[in-house]
Amino acid sequence: MPPLIQVRSLRKTYRLGRVDVPVLRGVSLDVQEGEFLAILGASGSGKSTLLHLLGGLDRPDSGNELTMRFGDVDLTRMSAGKRDAFRNSSVGFVFQFYHLLPELTVRENVLIAAMIALGRLRYASQAAVLKAHAEQLLETVGLSHRLDHKPRELSGGERQRVAIARALMNKPRALLADEPTGNLDRETGKTILDLFTSLHHAGQTMVVVTHDAATAARADRVIRLRDGLVVQEDPDTPLVGAAGGKR
Amino acid sequence: MYQSLLTRRYLTSQIMPLLASLAVMLCTAMVLIVWSVMGGFLATFVNQGRVLVGDVIVAWPNIGFAYYDDLAARLEQDPEVAATAPIIEAFGLVGLPDGRQETVRLLGIDGARYAKVTSYGDSIYWRALLKPLPKDAAGADWRTKKEDHDIYQRMYDNALTMKTDRLVNELQAARDPARRAAARPGAVLGIMMSGFNSRDPAGFFMPRARVKLLPDGTKEWVETILPIEDSVTVNVLPLDRKGRPTDMVSRAFPVINEFHTGLYEVDNKTVLLELGALQQMLKMDAARRIKTDATGAAGRVGGVSKTAEGEKFVLPETVGEDPARITTLLVRGKGDAATARLEDLRARVERIYAQFAADHKGEVPDASSIRILTWEDQNATLITAVKKETALVLSLFSFISLTAVFLVLAIFWSMVSEKTREIGILRSLGASRAGITWLWVRYGLAIGVIGAALGLLMSYLIVSNINPIHEWMGARMGIQIWDPRIYYFTVIPTDLSAMKVLIVCTGGVLSSAAGALWPALRAARMDPVTALRFE
Numbered sequence: 099m100p101p102l103i104q105v106r107s108l109r110k111t112y113r114l115g116r117v118d119v120p121v122l123r124g125v126s127l128d129v130q131e132g133e134f135l136a137i138l139g140a141s142g143s144g145k146s147t148l149l150h151l152l153g154g155l156d157r158p159d160s161g162n163e164l165t166m167r168f169g170d171v172d173l174t175r176m177s178a179g180k181r182d183a184f185r186n187s188s189v190g191f192v193f194q195f196y197h198l199l200p201e202l203t204v205r206e207n208v209l210i211a212a213m214i215a216l217g218r219l220r221y222a223s224q225a226a227v228l229k230a231h232a233e234q235l236l237e238t239v240g241l242s243h244r245l246d247h248k249p250r251e252l253s254g255g256e257r258q259r260v261a262i263a264r265a266l267m268n269k270p271r272a273l274l275a276d277e278p279t280g281n282l283d284r285e286t287g288k289t290i291l292d293l294f295t296s297l298h299h300a301g302q303t304m305v306v307v308t309h310d311a312a313t314a315a316r317a318d319r320v321i322r323l324r325d326g327l328v329v330q331e332d333p334d335t336p337l338v339g340a341a342g343g344k345r
Numbered sequence: 346m347y348q349s350l351l352t353r354r355y356l357t358s359q360i361m362p363l364l365a366s367l368a369v370m371l372c373t374a375m376v377l378i379v380w381s382v383m384g385g386f387l388a389t390f391v392n393q394g395r396v397l398v399g400d401v402i403v404a405w406p407n408i409g410f411a412y413y414d415d416l417a418a419r420l421e422q423d424p425e426v427a428a429t430a431p432i433i434e435a436f437g438l439v440g441l442p443d444g445r446q447e448t449v450r451l452l453g454i455d456g457a458r459y460a461k462v463t464s465y466g467d468s469i470y471w472r473a474l475l476k477p478l479p480k481d482a483a484g485a486d487w488r489t490k491k492e493d494h495d496i497y498q499r500m501y502d503n504a505l506t507m508k509t510d511r512l513v514n515e516l517q518a519a520r521d522p523a524r525r526a527a528a529r530p531g532a533v534l535g536i537m538m539s540g541f542n543s544r545d546p547a548g549f550f551m552p553r554a555r556v557k558l559l560p561d562g563t564k565e566w567v568e569t570i571l572p573i574e575d576s577v578t579v580n581v582l583p584l585d586r587k588g589r590p591t592d593m594v595s596r597a598f599p600v601i602n603e604f605h606t607g608l609y610e611v612d613n614k615t616v617l618l619e620l621g622a623l624q625q626m627l628k629m630d631a632a633r634r635i636k637t638d639a640t641g642a643a644g645r646v647g648g649v650s651k652t653a654e655g656e657k658f659v660l661p662e663t664v665g666e667d668p669a670r671i672t673t674l675l676v677r678g679k680g681d682a683a684t685a686r687l688e689d690l691r692a693r694v695e696r697i698y699a700q701f702a703a704d705h706k707g708e709v710p711d712a713s714s715i716r717i718l719t720w721e722d723q724n725a726t727l728i729t730a731v732k733k734e735t736a737l738v739l740s741l742f743s744f745i746s747l748t749a750v751f752l753v754l755a756i757f758w759s760m761v762s763e764k765t766r767e768i769g770i771l772r773s774l775g776a777s778r779a780g781i782t783w784l785w786v787r788y789g790l791a792i793g794v795i796g797a798a799l800g801l802l803m804s805y806l807i808v809s810n811i812n813p814i815h816e817w818m819g820a821r822m823g824i825q826i827w828d829p830r831i832y833y834f835t836v837i838p839t840d841l842s843a844m845k846v847l848i849v850c851t852g853g854v855l856s857s858a859a860g861a862l863w864p865a866l867r868a869a870r871m872d873p874v875t876a877l878r879f880e
Contacts, residue, residue, distance in 0.1 A: 155873050
């Protein structure tokens with residue numbers, strides 16, 4: 099069975115002033131449908147950039163050997179409009195700092211992904227179904243009692259759960275998470291990871307970028323990035339976390 | 346869909362859009378108020394110009410022209426002419442009851458005919474008023490007193506006949522039976538002319554307490570309207586048929602009414618007299634033509650003659666009659682006062698006058714000399730000046746209102762910076778560049794709509810109460826912006842039409858959207874990854 103995500107020779111260089119700074123220097127990886135992949139790496143190793151490229155938020159450097167496929171879609175040949183639609187419906191992002199819209203309620207923060215996808219008329223015609231879906235997602239993440247609250251009224255863990263519900267609203271094929279527990283205490287982080295695990299068990303494909311060993315430990319497979327290159331890709335390799343755990 | 350949701354939330358959760366709306370509101374209100382007052386000034390000026398002139402005038406100033414009844418009859422046979430009115434325009438001195446002498450413009454009119462050609466009937470001030478004026482809640486206007494309605498009606502009738510008959514006979518006889526007089530010509534004064542009336546903020550006039558000189562030289566304080574018992578003395582300097590001044594003529598006229606056009610220059614400087622009376626004073630009435638010698642003197646052909654029977658007084662020989670003259674014939678056309686119709690009417694009058702002049706060759710000014718003008722032509726200089734001034738002032742204020750564009754731009758620029766991360770979030774959720782642009786432009790439009798609506802409300806409240814506001818400013822702060830001696834009208838005229846509202850409000854909304862456009866494009870061009878990392 100072909101992988102859901104297939105990447106070969108992925109490069110990305112940022113220009114800082116007059117200096118070119120290569121962040122990714124030829125990354126290759128596959129992610130199978132339903133797989134939970136963790137990407138480990140130190141700060142500055144390029145793991146967030148890799149996640150942004152996989153989710154269509156950013157464009158890679160061009161190259162003859164470059165391959166970047168998501169299902170049947172060639173990400174390197176996508177127009178801007180198709181890239182927008184891809185971000186909206188094929189992937190769901192979860193960020194370290196939640197990135198909720200502060201003026202909207204919890205329910206509206208989840209629904210906004212559907213609003214962007216459908217436009218006014220189609221959204222209005224399906225509003226009741228979509229609201230029910232959003233409320234069911236919020237119930238899944240344990241926030242059915244917080245529907246009309248604003249993000250500032252929630253704790254960090256609750257905000258992250260809203261972000262996860264929002265990422266799942268349009269039923270994406272892959273969930274892309276960037277340090278999802280990086281801003282949470284250990285206990286709250288564990289709750290989020292439990293949620294990820296249950297989603298994974300429900301068949302959700304997930305790519306999680308982290309430098310936290312506990313997060314990586316939940317994954318089916320772990321790859322390690324160093325200086326823009328995959329330096330280790332072995333599910334059986336013992337891992338040692340920053341706190342002195344397995345390496 | 347998400348744009349409308351976010352626009353609503355941004356509008357209700359931040360102070361910045363409120364400030365932008367206030368800027369649009371003030372600019373919209375400013376332009377609307379200025380346009381309304383300037384437009385009202387122009388419209389009132391143009392309309393009032395027609396009130397006392399009619400549509401077309403045939404004029405031969407000062408000396409006047411004869412056979413005007415023949416000309417009027419010819420004109421009234423034309424299917425496009427509704428009515429004509431002969432008048433005399435002259436200048437004179439008017440002695441008021443308190444001893445003042447004022448220089449005025451005199452109009453000799455036939456009241457009934459003048460009312461058919463102009464709006465004179467509507468401008469007669471002292472008349473029975475069945476309903477008080479809208480702002481006269483207390484019913485303080487004397488004209489609304491039912492017990493006096495009969496007397497006011499008679500004053501009104503007298504203003505149409507320009508004679509004092511019944512009213513003066515009864516009122517003056519009641520005070521002094523010796524003054525009972527036969528019907529005699531009277532004077533109708535502009536309401537501001539005497540200075541004895543003051544305008545109430547509710548819009549009506551009340552008499553001021555004043556000193557009156559009595560025939561025995563003593564004075565008394567009176568507080569009543571002029572037509573009740575007062576007279577004015579009119580002094581004119583007649584010209585002979587060749588335009589040479591002759592001896593000054595004075596005559597007392599009872600005041601039979603006053604008129605109010607709203608045009609300060611007219612209401613302050615005009616006295617209407619009965620046509621025949623003014624013709625007599627100016628020596629423009631019908632007269633015998635006597636035989637003169639070669640020098641034009643009558644004495645050599647008349648006077649004292651010595652005969653065999655002794656000295657005998659010989660009257661100059663009558664050789665004909667000089668017909669009465671007027672200076673102006675006013676013509677009213679049928680239908681509206683559209684410029685095209687006025688020009689057509691003038692052309693018709695010119696043709697008729699040409700035939701009239703040919704039939705009275707040598708006795709009336711010829712067709713190439715006589716002045717035949719529309720009322721617009723007559724006021725063309727001032728109307729054009731006011732139109733140009735309106736356009737200039739409007740342009741300046743519209744230009745000033747461009748500050749709203751830059752104010753909205755500055756506020757939106759700041760808001761886009763503040764919302765950079767949210768823009769990144771929306772882009773990560775799949776919002777397109779066009780969608781982000783529309784979000785901010787729509788936001789600008791919403792601010793424009795709110796600002797324009799508030800501006801419209803503000804301008805409506807100010808424009809509809811501009812005179813009370815002005816009077817209040819005068820009373821409390823001593824500020825008089827609108828001086829009727831400069832601006833012609835006793836009240837500030839306004840004209841807030843639907844078209845002006847539409848144009849200005851649309852301009853306000855589009856200005857706001859224009860101010861939002863650049864920040865909107867900036868927001869749309871943001872790199873989503875950079876935006877998400879924005880601190």
